[in-house]
Amino acid sequence: MTNSNSPRGLTRRQLLSRSAAAGAGFVVGVGFVAAPNAAWAKEMVALKPETFATLVQMARDIYPHDRIADENYVIAVKGYDTTEAAPAIEAGIASLDAAARGQGFASYIDTGWERDRVDILRGMEDSAFFQQIRGGLVTGLYNQKAVWPIFGYEGASYEQGGYIDRGFNDINWL
Amino acid sequence: MAAPFDLNDDGVVVIIGTGAGGGVLANELAQKGVSVVALEAGGRYLPDDYVNDEWESFGQLAWVDPRTTSGDWRVAKDFSGLPAWIVKAVGGTTTHWAGASLRFQDHEWKAKTTYGDVQGANLLDWPIDAAEMAPWYDKAEEKLGVTRTGDRPGLPGNNNYLVFEKGAKALGYKEVHTGRMAIMSSDDGERIKCQQTGFCFQGCKWGAKWSAAYTDIPAGEATGNLEVRENAHVARILHNEEGKVTGVEYFDKDGNLQMQKARIVCVAGNSFESPRLLLNSASSMFPDGLANSSGQVGRNYMRHMTGSVYATFDKPVRMWRGTTMAGIIQDEAKHDPSRGFVGGYELETLSLGIPFMAAFLDPGAWGREFTSALDAYENMAGMWIVGEDMPQETNRVTLNHDVKDQWGLPVANVHFDDHPNDIAMRNHAYKQGIAVYEAVGATRVFPTPPYPSTHNLGTNRMSENPRDGVVNRWGQTHDIANLFISDGSQFTTGAAENPTLTIVALAIRQADHIAREMSAGNI
Ligand SMILES: Cc1cc2nc3c(=O)[nH]c(=O)nc-3n(C[C@H](O)[C@H](O)[C@H](O)COP(=O)(O)OP(=O)(O)OC[C@H]3O[C@@H](n4cnc5c(N)ncnc54)[C@H](O)[C@@H]3O)c2cc1C
Numbered sequence A: 001m002t003n004s005n006s007p008r009g010l011t012r013r014q015l016l017s018r019s020a021a022a023g024a025g026f027v028v029g030v031g032f033v034a035a036p037n038a039a040w041a042k043e044m045v046a047l048k049p050e051t052f053a054t055l056v057q058m059a060r061d062i063y064p065h066d067r068i069a070d071e072n073y074v075i076a077v078k079g080y081d082t083t084e085a086a087p088a089i090e091a092g093i094a095s096l097d098a099a100a101r102g103q104g105f106a107s108y109i110d111t112g113w114e115r116d117r118v119d120i121l122r123g124m125e126d127s128a129f130f131q132q133i134r135g136g137l138v139t140g141l142y143n144q145k146a147v148w149p150i151f152g153y154e155g156a157s158y159e160q161g162g163y164i165d166r167g168f169n170d171i172n173w174l
Numbered sequence B: 001m002a003a004p005f006d007l008n009d010d011g012v013v014v015i016i017g018t019g020a021g022g023g024v025l026a027n028e029l030a031q032k033g034v035s036v037v038a039l040e041a042g043g044r045y046l047p048d049d050y051v052n053d054e055w056e057s058f059g060q061l062a063w064v065d066p067r068t069t070s071g072d073w074r075v076a077k078d079f080s081g082l083p084a085w086i087v088k089a090v091g092g093t094t095t096h097w098a099g100a101s102l103r104f105q106d107h108e109w110k111a112k113t114t115y116g117d118v119q120g121a122n123l124l125d126w127p128i129d130a131a132e133m134a135p136w137y138d139k140a141e142e143k144l145g146v147t148r149t150g151d152r153p154g155l156p157g158n159n160n161y162l163v164f165e166k167g168a169k170a171l172g173y174k175e176v177h178t179g180r181m182a183i184m185s186s187d188d189g190e191r192i193k194c195q196q197t198g199f200c201f202q203g204c205k206w207g208a209k210w211s212a213a214y215t216d217i218p219a220g221e222a223t224g225n226l227e228v229r230e231n232a233h234v235a236r237i238l239h240n241e242e243g244k245v246t247g248v249e250y251f252d253k254d255g256n257l258q259m260q261k262a263r264i265v266c267v268a269g270n271s272f273e274s275p276r277l278l279l280n281s282a283s284s285m286f287p288d289g290l291a292n293s294s295g296q297v298g299r300n301y302m303r304h305m306t307g308s309v310y311a312t313f314d315k316p317v318r319m320w321r322g323t324t325m326a327g328i329i330q331d332e333a334k335h336d337p338s339r340g341f342v343g344g345y346e347l348e349t350l351s352l353g354i355p356f357m358a359a360f361l362d363p364g365a366w367g368r369e370f371t372s373a374l375d376a377y378e379n380m381a382g383m384w385i386v387g388e389d390m391p392q393e394t395n396r397v398t399l400n401h402d403v404k405d406q407w408g409l410p411v412a413n414v415h416f417d418d419h420p421n422d423i424a425m426r427n428h429a430y431k432q433g434i435a436v437y438e439a440v441g442a443t444r445v446f447p448t449p450p451y452p453s454t455h456n457l458g459t460n461r462m463s464e465n466p467r468d469g470v471v472n473r474w475g476q477t478h479d480i481a482n483l484f485i486s487d488g489s490q491f492t493t494g495a496a497e498n499p500t501l502t503i504v505a506l507a508i509r510q511a512d513h514i515a516r517e518m519s520a521g522n523i
């Protein structure tokens, strides 16, 4: 991981402060995206690191769950980092950034408030790109077993003998 | 013990599809000593194979061959390639089904007479009635082991039910209970009692729920009279110059085209595939498809008026624990036109896990309005609405010649527009469902749109007059004496109740008829 200059000549410090402003918490280096606390890291195959960081922010803005970590959003969209998928994603994120600039922000990820980013997304809601990302997240995010406990969902129960002795009728507030 | 029959054996009854209709018919005929070859497009999965995981199970069992959609129903927009959620496997959709097993109400056999003329609806009375069906319903309930029938007790209520019951009673509803379910409620039956695992839609790993896959089909095979060929996709039904069917062509598990001769052919591929097969079997003698002199093959597609209501509360419910659908309010099932629509509906408890809830709660929605609902998933309760929808001639399955399946065959296009009666009934049901939950202190309610169709009916309907439908009172096609329809596509009208008990009762009755007619030498 380089911590000097990113492809666009931004220093790591600048990147950090930018992403902190956007709440994304990314460290972006050459060909590499990682969480500041090293909870996860991803080496980029085909996408620009900034593109990927923006994509992850977009994923969170589409399906925001404050108790779900970035890592799970990364897992949900990392499948787009392939040579086949990359051109459409680069183009889609470029249009997202263009829309952000149209609203007076430096870029999508630089748009500090979620409500402003959501406005930008609403403006492109019917685009194939938005629908591709949103549709993919429905399974990409919610079908990760790791996020189920955050919703309280207990998943498979057969192995534990079902709920017959484990609270199928334990409601106590009615 | 499978009975291998020769491809050239023209004495066998060929059944296409092994679900609620075909699976039961196959066993019933085999028990009577009739030789049966059942051809099933899907593979064979048993309780050990089922998985407690919504998408993985869907991938294992669901029918995902291509289909197309049109019409104003929201499914065409949200799930354009998946008009139905049904199964491709030995046992058919009885692996996925929830087990709700209700008889039609008496008047529902006579919808046209009871409701009168409804503009835009192609209503018709069934050529059979409640008295005719009563003994067959008795047999069907016995076979399925339906709770609250015979001396079988009801299932215990789970968390989702307890919330639903409390709200229902607060509203003054009287007919509220844990349902008539094809799920064992005691250890006295042949199957183990329900262990409340909560994955009824994914195949019951305990075998507590009835499914043809592990009851009727092995029972039929044990007689030595039934051979089930899995991964066998029927492409065409063949006929001779006299216009009698003579056999079927199918793609076997290796993709080779085979021909099985037959004395009788029974079609039970569910309401998209059955008409598709008749249409794909068109010949110079039958240019509009087999058994289609009425022009009704594929028409009058019904899917029940459905929708769901979910609600969140300030405290946990954990609705996913326990049986998926054991809870019902029947007070709205009556025909009471003062509500602004004909026919009625049932309200039934329903739970989805997080993966399916994300896909189905409000398809296409995003942002915090949507995600905050899922954040409250643990505090959520849910119910499903199922009511009678109006048959319309223009709601139909046709062949889409622009899209081919993996066998190169034109796929089914499913066109559906809601009838104004369906919309009025849905709005009424949303209001009542919401009121049920608000009576228990719901903090937020979600009138959820219909899922891809689980109930598919009517596309080869039963009629007294050959002009009005495809089959007669026995499910025998009006046009071809040795061609039968044995699944839900026979339904003349849909009634308010979940259809499978009726499909099973009709299949038992049809087996009786076919065996009798065979021994009389009539077919
Ligand atoms: C999630 C879910 C829950 C449900 N819950 C309930 C409920 O609680 N109560 C109720 O009454 N109903 C319920 N249903 C509906 C019920 O499952 C169906 O009504 C019933 O199974 C339909 O029976 P069928 O014989 O018409 O078709 P199916 O059971 O679908 O069987 C058709 C079979 O034919 C096969 N087939 C199709 N075409 C071909 C071909 N060309 N060649 C060979 N084989 C072919 C298919 O692979 C399939 O196995 C539910 C359905 C679903 C999906």
Ligand code: SF4
Binding pocket: A162, B183, B193, B194, B195, B196, B197, B198, B199, B200, B201, B203, B204, B205, B206, B207, B208, B209, B322, B323, B324
């Ligand atoms: S809840 Fe009961 S019927 Fe449903 S899958 Fe579990 S054991 Fe089977």
